[in-house]
Amino acid sequence: xxxxxxxxxxxxxxxxxxxxxxxxxxxxxxxxxxxxxxxxxxxxxxxxxxxxxxxxxxxxxxxxxxxxxxxxxxxxxxxxxxxxxxxxxxxxxxxxxxxxxxxxxxxxxxxxxxxxxxxxxxxxxxxxxxxxxxxxxxxxxxxxxxxxxxxxxxxxxxxxxxxxxxxxxxxxxxxxxxxxxxxxxxxxxxxxxxxxxxxxxxxxxxxxxxxxxxxxxxxxxxxxxxxxxxxxxxxxxxxxxxxxxxxxxxxxxxxxxxxxxxxxxxxxxxxxxxxxxxxxxxxxxxxxxxxxxxxxxxxxxxxxxxxxxxxxxxxxxxxxxxxxxxxxxxxxxxxxxx
Amino acid sequence: xxxxxxxxxxxxxxxxxxxxxxxxxxxxxxxxxxxxxxxxxxxxxxxxxxxxxxxxxxxxxxxxxxxxxxxxxxxxxxxxxxxxxxxxxxxxxxxxxxxxxxxxxxxxxxxxxxxxxxxxxxxxxxxxxxxxxxxxxxxxxxxxxxxxxxxxxxxxxxxxxxxxxxxxxxxxxxxxxxxxxxxxxxxxxxxxxxxxxxxxxxxxxxxxxxxxxxxxxxxxxxxxxxxxxxxxxxxxxxxxxxxxxxxxxxxxxxxxxxxxxxxxxxxxxxxxxxxxxxxxxxxxxxxxxxxxxxxxxxxxxxxxxxxxxxxxxxxxxxxxxxxxxxxxxxxxxxxxxx
Numbered sequence: 202x203x204x205x206x207x208x209x210x211x212x213x214x215x216x217x218x219x220x221x222x223x224x225x226x227x228x229x230x231x232x233x234x235x236x237x238x239x240x241x242x243x244x245x246x247x248x249x250x251x252x253x254x255x256x257x258x259x260x261x262x263x264x265x266x267x268x269x270x271x272x273x274x275x276x277x278x279x280x281x282x283x284x285x286x287x288x289x290x291x292x293x294x295x296x297x298x299x300x301x302x303x304x305x306x307x308x309x310x311x312x313x314x315x316x317x318x319x320x321x322x323x324x325x326x327x328x329x330x331x332x333x334x335x336x337x338x339x340x341x342x343x344x345x346x347x348x349x350x351x352x353x354x355x356x357x358x359x360x361x362x363x364x365x366x367x368x369x370x371x372x373x374x375x376x377x378x379x380x381x382x383x384x385x386x387x388x389x390x391x392x393x394x395x396x397x398x399x400x401x402x403x404x405x406x407x408x409x410x411x412x413x414x415x416x417x418x419x420x421x422x423x424x425x426x427x428x429x430x431x432x433x434x435x436x437x438x439x440x441x442x443x444x445x446x447x448x449x450x451x452x453x454x455x456x457x458x459x460x461x462x463x464x465x466x467x468x469x470x471x472x473x474x475x476x477x478x479x480x481x482x483x484x485x486x487x488x489x490x491x492x493x494x495x496x497x498x499x500x501x502x503x504x505x506x507x508x509x510x511x512x513x514x515x516x517x518x519x520x521x522x523x524x525x526x527x528x529x530x531x532x533x534x535x536x537x538x539x
Numbered sequence: 540x541x542x543x544x545x546x547x548x549x550x551x552x553x554x555x556x557x558x559x560x561x562x563x564x565x566x567x568x569x570x571x572x573x574x575x576x577x578x579x580x581x582x583x584x585x586x587x588x589x590x591x592x593x594x595x596x597x598x599x600x601x602x603x604x605x606x607x608x609x610x611x612x613x614x615x616x617x618x619x620x621x622x623x624x625x626x627x628x629x630x631x632x633x634x635x636x637x638x639x640x641x642x643x644x645x646x647x648x649x650x651x652x653x654x655x656x657x658x659x660x661x662x663x664x665x666x667x668x669x670x671x672x673x674x675x676x677x678x679x680x681x682x683x684x685x686x687x688x689x690x691x692x693x694x695x696x697x698x699x700x701x702x703x704x705x706x707x708x709x710x711x712x713x714x715x716x717x718x719x720x721x722x723x724x725x726x727x728x729x730x731x732x733x734x735x736x737x738x739x740x741x742x743x744x745x746x747x748x749x750x751x752x753x754x755x756x757x758x759x760x761x762x763x764x765x766x767x768x769x770x771x772x773x774x775x776x777x778x779x780x781x782x783x784x785x786x787x788x789x790x791x792x793x794x795x796x797x798x799x800x801x802x803x804x805x806x807x808x809x810x811x812x813x814x815x816x817x818x819x820x821x822x823x824x825x826x827x828x829x830x831x832x833x834x835x836x837x838x839x840x841x842x843x844x845x846x847x848x849x850x851x852x853x854x855x856x857x858x859x860x861x862x863x864x865x866x867x868x869x870x871x872x873x874x875x876x877x
Contacts, residue, residue: 278618301723383642385720453731
């Protein structure tokens with residue numbers, strides 16, 4: 202089942218079921234007006250949504266053309282957004298880039314931060330920042346939406362609570378990270394609003410590519426129209442989603458609709474720091490990693506962070522080349538100082 | 540105007556208007572079923588709520604006895620919970636307690652963390668933890684709820700966005716803080732679900748005690764039935780609420796219903812580390828501060844953190860002795876390991 206949230210002027214939009222090929226959608230608002238309402242009562246609502254999805258595929262439900270540009274993020278706002286750093290390769294590279302050591306414990310104790318969840322960007326919204334020099338970067342990620350998870354839940358319980366999978370662009374302000382992290386309380390200023398893919402899907406839509414904990418498919422990140430990253434989200438993921446969820450629930454319950462992110466998808470390359478796609482590597486899901494590789498090789502970063510007009514797109518396709526979640530496509534804009 | 544959320548089996552409860560003396564309440568669900576719905580459309584809903592509050596005071600609205608124990612937190616879940624550390628005295632003491640330096644920049648650049656907002660505790664809910672040895676502590680705080688705040692908002696714009704004031708118990712797990720903060724990404728495990736006062740009030744309810752940025756009243760913290768803290772929330776607050784809100788909005792918009800906390804209320808005492816109420820001081824709003832003072836004076840902390848059965852209550856009264864927000868009262872319970 203594929204779900205999306207259409208813009209309708211309200212903060213939480215309107216829930217629709219989307220066809221597998223992303224060409225058609227059917228109103229689901231009569232079952233649950235918003236995705237959060239559906240998640241609040243998933244056991245009751247999900248079978249009805251599934252029947253509607255079946256009717257949509259069969260052509261027997263009233264439907265219309267699905268327009269990705271008319272969507273908000275599947276959850277335009279959420280009660281919780283917890284982002285892990287499951288691809289430890291990314292953590293290691295980014296830490297090197299700011300001359301910080303990575304403790305060995307990071308390979309056994311997941312890194313995770315709590316992010317702002319009150320105002321997500323839509324998948325095609327511009328990234329509007331007051332200052333181009335904040336070091337604007339994308340982070341291509343996979344994210345899951347969970348049902349209620351009890352405090353102290355096991356990894357198995359966490360696995361069974363995964364309801365939806367989507368993609369994320371966890372926008373980061375690299376220039377603000379050192380000061381924020383030096384204060385010890387997390388990213389705050391350095392992680393402005395994230396955006397999610399136009400469509401969220403139930404794990405069964407991923408078929409063999411979903412093993413219950415990871416998505417074994419390439420995350421396609423393009424930058425200014427050229428391939429930038431093709432890392433496989435199922436590779437080098439040190440902590441799978443159930444492990445991240447159980448970690449998040451160690452001392453508290455998680456409520457239905459909580460989003461848990463994977464952190465920037467990142468693959469190692471022959472034990473080294475990785476290669477661009479042009480050089481035959483899988484590239485990167487954020488600019489910071491490429492800059493680090495440039496620093497290692499050339500002594501200094503060469504690729505600038507995003508500036509006004511720069512555009513990132515993030516997508517994932519199935520083995521037949523069909524887009525699964527639709528496309529996140531965001532361009533940087535500069536907000537005039539008031 | 541005073542507002543509360545009654546338990547009704549639904550996740551977000553039911554909105555009621557409460558009388559100034561906290562004895563009566565009137566259903567407001569026909570105006571907005573939940574407090575979040577009211578905040579989503581405050582400009583339209585607020586005048587109606589105000590009329591209802593007036594009718595309640597006049598005895599002309601249908602009403603019934605208000606029962607604080609029947610409430611959830613005013614926002615049982617929120618889209619954002621940002622907690623500042625506005626009382627730098629607290630930060631200094633707690634850092635000393637874990638042998639960490641406080642940088643001078645903390646006096647000009649507010650400390651703030653993003654907390655879990657998906658599952659707040661009710662004001663009389665037990666604090667249920669799996670392990671008594673996690674160093675369970677209360678933190679008595681003041682918190683505000685804001686309307687939409689644009690990214691980059693000025694302090695003046697932030698001031699005008701304050702809609703409600705309430706009290707908070709920002710439960711902290713002192714034993715888990717060092718490991719979590721050493722990872723650099725924030726508190727996560729160390730800050731389980733917070734609880735808020737039974738009643739949230741519009742700032743005008745505070746009269747002269749509200750100066751547009753601070754609440755000039757004592758925060759009454761009792762521990763196991765005895766007075767523990769009587770710090771004045773208007774004293775030694777290095778950053779007022781508008782400053783905290785503008786700080787939070789530096790790189791992102793804040794959506795209506797975002798909660799911004801003050802951090803543990805803490806007063807200096809003659810330039811020294813403070814005195815207990817028994818010794819003629821104003822005491823403390825958390826145990827960690829008292830333990831630090833004990834360490835300074837006696838070489839080691841004497842007061843243990845909270846264990847099963849320990850009870851904290853947090854309240855604020857107006858100059859006539861009338862409770863403004865009702866009472867947060869929470870007892871620690873231990874959850875058996877599964």
